[in-house]
Amino acid sequence: MSDAFSGAALRLTALAAAHLRWTPRIFWNATPSELTASLAPPLPGETPPSRAEIAALIERDSHG
Helix, strand or coil: CCHHHHHHHHHHHHHHHHHHCCCHHHHHHCCHHHHHHHHCCCCCCCCCCCHHHHHHHHHHHCCC
16 A cells, blocks of 8 residues: 555545544445545535435435
8 A cells, every 4th residue: 555545545534534423434435436525515505405305315225
């Protein structure tokens, strides 16, 4: 493992732990796209999902 990669991985792990409350297991199982999307600032004018949308996502994803 190169020093550049290990240094970047350490910084990203710290960011994910501090800001996203991700465990190391979640961090290492996430794709680079998932990490980028999770750390990116929200788009202007974007509204958060409604309770119904969140419930639908939970139901969809709870079955594996």
